[in-house]
Amino acid sequence: MRNLLSVKNLKKVYKYKNKTIEAVRGISFEVNQGEIIAFLGPNGAGKTTTIKSICGLVLPTSGEINVCGYSPKKEPHKVAKKLGVILEGNRNILWKLDVVENIEYFAMRRGIGKKEAKKIAYELTEKLNLKDKIGIPTERLSRGMQQKVALGASLAHKPQLLLLDEPTLGLDYEASQFIVEYIKKLKYENKGILITTHQLDIAEKVADRILIIDKGKIIIDKNLDILKKEFQKKKLMISFEHNDLDLVKNKLSMYKNKYVLNADKKEIEIYFNDSIEIYEIIEILKPLKISKIHTHTPNLEEIFISIRGR
Numbered sequence: 001m002r003n004l005l006s007v008k009n010l011k012k013v014y015k016y017k018n019k020t021i022e023a024v025r026g027i028s029f030e031v032n033q034g035e036i037i038a039f040l041g042p043n044g045a046g047k048t049t050t051i052k053s054i055c056g057l058v059l060p061t062s063g064e065i066n067v068c069g070y071s072p073k074k075e076p077h078k079v080a081k082k083l084g085v086i087l088e089g090n091r092n093i094l095w096k097l098d099v100v101e102n103i104e105y106f107a108m109r110r111g112i113g114k115k116e117a118k119k120i121a122y123e124l125t126e127k128l129n130l131k132d133k134i135g136i137p138t139e140r141l142s143r144g145m146q147q148k149v150a151l152g153a154s155l156a157h158k159p160q161l162l163l164l165d166e167p168t169l170g171l172d173y174e175a176s177q178f179i180v181e182y183i184k185k186l187k188y189e190n191k192g193i194l195i196t197t198h199q200l201d202i203a204e205k206v207a208d209r210i211l212i213i214d215k216g217k218i219i220i221d222k223n224l225d226i227l228k229k230e231f232q233k234k235k236l237m238i239s240f241e242h243n244d245l246d247l248v249k250n251k252l253s254m255y256k257n258k259y260v261l262n263a264d265k266k267e268i269e270i271y272f273n274d275s276i277e278i279y280e281i282i283e284i285l286k287p288l289k290i291s292k293i294h295t296h297t298p299n300l301e302e303i304f305i306s307i308r309g310r
C-alpha cells in the first residue's frame, strides 16, 4: 500500500493578541492508497488546523508534512496537483459559475488542458447526477447540490489524496448518502481520503480507520473494526428465562455500578474490566436460569462517548 500522506510531529501554535493557542500539539499519522480515514474530535480539537497545514494554508510551527513525496511548504504547486480539498463552507467553488464551468476551471488551474478539462467536467457532472443543473450558477443550487459541485471541483484534476472537511454538513439524508457512496467509490480508485465530520454515523459508514484528536493530540488511531472489537469486550448482555429482575438485582449487590437492568427485554447489560470479573458475575447469576449471553457491538457514537468519558 503506497503512502500518500505522512504527518510527523506536527505542531501549530497560533498567536493572537497576547494569547498563544496550542491548536495542534505534536501529532503524527499517515494516509495510504485506498484508505478512508475519519478524522474526528470535538470542536476546537485541531482538525481544521491540521487539514489547512496539509494544504499549505496554515504554516506549521514545527513538524513535517509529506504529500505524495512533496512538502506543502517547499513545493506547494506540486502538492496542489496531488491534493483535492473541500474546506468547511464550500470556499473552493466559484458561485457565479455552473457545475461544468467550476470543474473545468479547477482542472485548468491545476494544469490540465482546456479540451481535457471540459471532458472531465462533463464526465464528473454526469457521475454527480448534476446534468440537469448545467447552466445554473452554483449560488442558485441547493446546499446538497452545491456540495456535489464542491466535490466535483475537488476531483477535477484527478488528485490522489482527498481532504474533506465536513463534506456532509447541513445536508439532508439523501444528499449525505450520495456523498458517502461517492466517497466510498473513490477508495476503489486507489485514492486516500481524510474526512472530518461531527456526524459519527457518517464516519462509521465511510471509514476504514478512525483518528481521534482531542486538545491537539491524537488519542486514537485505529482500524474501525478493531476499535469496535476492543470496546465490544467490555459489555455483555445476559437474559433470563424469567423476568424477575429483582432477583438479579439482589444477587448483584456487590457489583452495583457494573450493570444496567433492561426490564422490557428481560436482560441486564454488564460492564466489566476483565474476564475474571465477568466469570465471577456469570457464576453468581447461573442459578437464576440464564437463557442467553450475547455481546454488543458498539457503534462509533458509543465508542466516542466512552473515550471522551475517560
Ligand SMILES: Nc1ncnc2c1ncn2[C@@H]1O[C@H](COP(=O)(O)OP(=O)(O)OP(=O)(O)O)[C@@H](O)[C@H]1O
Pocket: 014, 015, 016, 021, 022, 023, 041, 042, 043, 044, 045, 046, 047, 048, 049, 050
Ligand atoms: N487563525 C487562528 N488564530 C487563532 N486561533 C485559532 C485560529 N484558527 C484556529 N484557532 C484555534 O485553534 C484551536 C483549534 O481550532 P480548529 O479550527 O483547528 O479546530 P477543529 O477541530 O477544526 O474545530 P471544529 O470542529 O469546531 O471545526 C481552537 O482553539 C481555535 O480557536
